[in-house]
Amino acid sequence: MRTFRTLPADRPDPDTLPDWCDVDVRSIPAVPEWCIETFTDPGDAVIDPFAGFGTTIAAADRLGRAGYGIERDPRRVAYVRERVDHPRRVVVGDAREGRSAFISDATGDQEEFISSDGSERKPHINADDDEEDHEGGDVDPPAFDLCCTAPPFMLDWMDTDPFEGYESAGSYGAYLADATAAFEAVADLLAPEGIAVVEVSNVRFGPGVSTLAWDLADAIDDAAGLRFRTEIVLGFEDGDIGFEDDASGDDGDRMVDAAGDDRTWGPETGRYGYGYDHCYCLVFDHVS
Template sequence: MAAATAAGFLFGPLRSTSVRTFRTLPADRPDPDTLPDWCDVDVRSIPAVPEWCIETFSDPGDAVIDPFAGFGTTIAAVDRLDRDGYGIERDPRRVAYVRDRVEHPRRVVVGDARDGRSAFITDASADREGFISSDGSKRKSLINGDDDEEDHEGGGVDPPSFDLCCTAPPFMLDWMDTDPFEGYDADGSYEAYLDDATVAFEAIADLLAPDAVAAVEVSNVRFGPGVSTLAWDLADAVDDADGLRFRTEIVLGFEDGDGRVEDDVDRDDGSRVDAGNRAVDAADDDRTWSPETGRYGYGYDHCYCLVFDRDA
């Protein structure tokens, strides 16, 4: 692992080129027609973000982990860019959906990011005779017939030392009282969420190679007169994890095909606002997103890539 184009002053004398602290990326979002019918959330992941992170902080053949795999945007990018992708996701339906679309299905496991390595070894789905299908309507064989033998020996996956963690944790706002680590279905708090994030990234740090990088996509969120500073708070929480050290943030701005900054207002077809975001819906709060405020409250025009070094 060589941390690809990472700056020497940030990541050691690995390359002479530097990583700019602002980059502009294409704003293309996932095609809704490719998502399962049961998907009731705004899948906000722009594929260009993990693609940029993977190309910047890893090399072909490197091992990459996404501990919050979601609908597999990062794992799919890993496959396209000739890396070895692994993922953890708590929702079995999402895991089934991702497994249908990646080269090594058994490397994406049902589990909790806070469990780290044991999520791969025990894989919460491994003891089941069948697995819910990605359309949520039927059951099918758990292990795909073309899986690599080593990917499911003993029912689990023994992960390698990862060269890159590339992920976007579930969103949490400072006024919410639900738990993102439990799918927003249990009581929680912002403080508990940040504590859980520290635990999760500490577990993931144990899986990283000594010169690995963790790249975390996140944004601050504005509601009414205030701002939920999730990006800054999550940076502190991950930096508190043993084994990781915060190095820098990189602002990633989104442009459409004409070079203009992406504007959520122009993208609304009526269904986007109706669907909303499950995090806000679960909070049962009246401060919801609208076409005018955009998906992050600023318009869907940027995010932050928080960069952490493995700190032995």
């Protein structure tokens, strides 16, 4: 397998996000599309345990795969459910819960649910769901052929917890331990020949670099049931970003180094983001 690929950098339309979302951290759609096409066949099952705004699940729908997701934020789940073919396959839960996230979400089938605008409340089940999504009131996840995901990022100097929506205290060491636990739960969901592909990058901030990609590779490799196979570097064509081929490196760093800006890094710096023109897809095999 080639370990370097170039993909279009076209990003989703920011106007498609709900008003309550302040920053667009969605993946470039070409990344999950490439992963799904590379590692699965039509009809295969794909899980994103950090579903976010549903980029991976929507890609699975477009490519004829069965997409499932876990997401901790009910508002995001509502947003995704309005935009995918099988809304009930996207559940509110914690990635570290794995299979039980589908069970605990299914127990609230008829309860009220926060809508995607964060204000109205509506039934948990969409009337347009397929019959299979209603049967028994349960979501019974299959053995997944692929986990395709981009975990929430953390820098080594941050003191908030990404696994709690950055709303509580945390540490980088605790984050990496949580990542190990989350991917052990993923391994339990994978088919015997299943694969986990994790989209991540290092993060440049001011004069420094947080080596998130390499640290996360080690943390996931520590998860029981997964073994690191390789990294694939994804570079990006300009797409709709508007970089010039002869632009100096400093131009891409402007927001990273901006004096007086409390946000010292952002997803819009570099062709990929976080100060870089590339990201990594970390590939892990399911092992018994």
